[in-house]
Amino acid sequence: MSLLEVSDLQVKFDTPEGEVQAVNGLDFSVRRGESLAIVGESGAGKSQAVMAIMGLLAENGSACGKAKFKGQDLMQMSRQELNKIRGCEIAMIFQDPMTSLNPFLTIEKQMAEVITHHQGLRREEARAHAVEMLRAVRIPAPEERVKQYPHEFSGGMRQRVMIAMGLLCEPGLLIADEPTTALDVTVQAQITQLVGELRRKSNMAMILITHDLAVVAEICDRVLVMYAGQLVETGSIEDIFYRPQHPYTQGLLASLPRMDRLSDDELHSIPGNPPNLMNLGGGCHFRERCSKVMDVCKDDPPLQVAQDGRQSRCFIEMTDGEIASTETGDSAELVGSGDCEKESTETVE
Amino acid sequence: MQHSASRLLGLIPTLLVLITIAFFLIRLAPGGPFDSEKILPPEIKANLDVKYHLDEPLLMQYFRYLGQIITLDFGPSFQYKDWTVNELIARGFPVSMTIGGLAVLLAFLLGTLIGIVAAMKQNTGTDYSLMGVAMLGISIPNFVVAPLLILLVAVYAGWLPAGGWDWSVQRMVLPVLTLALPTTAYIARLTRGSMIEVLHSNYIRTARAKGLPELLVILRHALKPALLPVISFMGPATAGLITGSVVIERIYSIPGLGSYFVQGALNRDYTLVMGVVIFYGVIIILLNFIVDLLYAWMNPRIRYNEVQ
Numbered sequence: 001m002s003l004l005e006v007s008d009l010q011v012k013f014d015t016p017e018g019e020v021q022a023v024n025g026l027d028f029s030v031r032r033g034e035s036l037a038i039v040g041e042s043g044a045g046k047s048q049a050v051m052a053i054m055g056l057l058a059e060n061g062s063a064c065g066k067a068k069f070k071g072q073d074l075m076q077m078s079r080q081e082l083n084k085i086r087g088c089e090i091a092m093i094f095q096d097p098m099t100s101l102n103p104f105l106t107i108e109k110q111m112a113e114v115i116t117h118h119q120g121l122r123r124e125e126a127r128a129h130a131v132e133m134l135r136a137v138r139i140p141a142p143e144e145r146v147k148q149y150p151h152e153f154s155g156g157m158r159q160r161v162m163i164a165m166g167l168l169c170e171p172g173l174l175i176a177d178e179p180t181t182a183l184d185v186t187v188q189a190q191i192t193q194l195v196g197e198l199r200r201k202s203n204m205a206m207i208l209i210t211h212d213l214a215v216v217a218e219i220c221d222r223v224l225v226m227y228a229g230q231l232v233e234t235g236s237i238e239d240i241f242y243r244p245q246h247p248y249t250q251g252l253l254a255s256l257p258r259m260d261r262l263s264d265d266e267l268h269s270i271p272g273n274p275p276n277l278m279n280l281g282g283g284c285h286f287r288e289r290c291s292k293v294m295d296v297c298k299d300d301p302p303l304q305v306a307q308d309g310r311q312s313r314c315f316i317e318m319t320d321g322e323i324a325s326t327e328t329g330d331s332a333e334l335v336g337s338g339d340c341e342k343e344s345t346e347t348v349e
Numbered sequence: 350m351q352h353s354a355s356r357l358l359g360l361i362p363t364l365l366v367l368i369t370i371a372f373f374l375i376r377l378a379p380g381g382p383f384d385s386e387k388i389l390p391p392e393i394k395a396n397l398d399v400k401y402h403l404d405e406p407l408l409m410q411y412f413r414y415l416g417q418i419i420t421l422d423f424g425p426s427f428q429y430k431d432w433t434v435n436e437l438i439a440r441g442f443p444v445s446m447t448i449g450g451l452a453v454l455l456a457f458l459l460g461t462l463i464g465i466v467a468a469m470k471q472n473t474g475t476d477y478s479l480m481g482v483a484m485l486g487i488s489i490p491n492f493v494v495a496p497l498l499i500l501l502v503a504v505y506a507g508w509l510p511a512g513g514w515d516w517s518v519q520r521m522v523l524p525v526l527t528l529a530l531p532t533t534a535y536i537a538r539l540t541r542g543s544m545i546e547v548l549h550s551n552y553i554r555t556a557r558a559k560g561l562p563e564l565l566v567i568l569r570h571a572l573k574p575a576l577l578p579v580i581s582f583m584g585p586a587t588a589g590l591i592t593g594s595v596v597i598e599r600i601y602s603i604p605g606l607g608s609y610f611v612q613g614a615l616n617r618d619y620t621l622v623m624g625v626v627i628f629y630g631v632i633i634i635l636l637n638f639i640v641d642l643l644y645a646w647m648n649p650r651i652r653y654n655e656v657q
């Protein structure tokens with residue numbers, strides 16, 4: 001059963017230059033205990049998609065579509081209803097641990113308020129729980145560290161604190177938005193292992209946003225590849241890594257340096273840049289950079305759905321798995337964009 | 350503590366520079382304390398000069414003055430007969446400080462409140478109208494606001510006395526309001542700006558992601574950082590307000606400190622000018638020092654560095 005089911009998610013930003021369509025009809029779901037990776041280039045809409053779900057879009061952003069968490073639509077919730085879920089049932093870790101903790105409050109205060117607010121525990125109990133959680137993310141001497149301020153922690157340690165803070169209420173879903181991007185490589189590996197381990201222990205579902213495919217291979221079950229605000233391919237780790245269908249996914253994988261193919265050849269890269277999100281035309285958004293571009297790519301590509309749940313948005317037919325359905329491009333595209341009325345939940349009442 | 354003490358000692362050179370500049374500037378101005386329309390006989394003027402050591406070389410006067418103020422004695426006033434400068438300050442300052450202090454308090458509380466509300470309702474009608482009123486408050490000068498208030502509240506409505514001073518609350522209301530208005534408006538704009546900036550920071554996003562109600566996000570997570578620029582503005586602003594305003598004191602007939610600045614300078618009342626300048630300097634220096642302490646108390650990153 002799906003824990004989170006997102007359908008036809010649209011995210012737009014009003015900018016002085018015009019309207020930017022960051023996410024354009026995104027569908028995906030996460031099952032209980034499942035770990036989903038969302039990958040794609042910068043600007044593909046990965047972060048904004050989850051920000052919209054969490055009601056954390058900037059003031060100039062607006063979102064519509066459905067995001068059903070345990071059957072309730074997060075997008076339709078009032079700020080108060082949403083506040084009961086975020087931080088408690090859905091926790092989030094951000095990209096930059098150096099600025100994501102409040103520099104004016106002690107770690108204890110910042111952690112304890114999650115518990116006192118969501119579970120109504122008293123300060124002393126909340127504090128004990130916070131110390132316990134810091135120990136679980138392997139911060140040495142948590143009793144002393146909990147009284148300190150964020151600037152007394154290193155980047156990796158701060159990200160551990162963020163993780164501990166996120167897990168305080170034992171959420172069913174953890175959203176990690178590029179949790180290791182700002183850290184150095186050795187710390188990245190530690191944090192990745194820690195997240196994977198904690199997730200398995202508590203059977204928590206996770207959405208991991210990253211452009212580090214090595215991390216994906218290590219701790220995720222399924223991958224969703226995004227390009228220009230759309231899903232281009234999704235499938236299990238094995239499918240995506242060993243049998244990528246979409247030319248974009250193939251390009252991404254070919255761009256990885258590989259230990260087993262050490263040669264003097266230059267590292268492959270996908271030519272060109274992602275399209276301007278301000279005026280996305282019709283047709284396949286990837287066609288100008290695609291090595292397998294055809295005449296037909298001027299039309300909207302169909303979303304092919306295989307029996308086992310694999311999806312690819314391309315005219316090239318999927319080579320393995322039984323194709324269950326093929327949505328034509330038009331219906332997958334821009335459905336509901338006309339009634340995108342729900343404003344950003346972050347505007348303050 | 351040690352750090353604070355050494356900082357306080359470091360303020361003495363600042364004060365010395367201030368005293369030196371003020372001393373020579375006022376003597377550089379043409380005329381002297383005993384020049385008036387009625388020309389004194391030269392013998393009397395010479396006697397006066399001898400009595401007040403004005404006949405000595407300037408440098409000697411300067412060092413004599415330094416020796417005198419070390420004992421905290423600012424000397425006799427040249428114009429206010431039978432009054433020492435110390436007595437004049439002791440008489441005027443409590444009045445100015447009361448009005449100014451109340452104005453500072455009012456401006457801080459009201460200004461930050463307006464600023465926070467405007468920031469929370471950014472780019473709405475509420476925001477625009479609050480900031481519009483604040484802009485008016487900054488632009489309209491005191492000497493327009495004061496007579497207007499007197500006219501409306503005292504003359505037409507008759508609710509409050511138009512002026513005078515007897516330490517009663519009724520007579521404080523209008524001067525305090527007049528004095529507080531531009532500062533309130535400035536603090537409101539300052540608070541709004543820094544609050545909006547803080548509300549866009551990553552740690553506020555974290556606080557919201559934790560599911561905290563917006564009021565808690567503002568009060569617990571955003572208020573302290575948003576108030577830092579306001580606190581540093583408050584230092585000099587408070588010094589300006591509690592040392593009195595000539596305009597307010599004239600219009601409301603208040604025996605405050607402010608008029609001594611102007612009167613002293615116009616009359617070439619050397620000792621009075623020096624007295625109030627030094628007094629003002631000490632207050633500014635003290636308030637900036639307090640602001641620094643407040644800053645360190647509010648910002649753990651600075652506190653940490655001091656411990657090290």
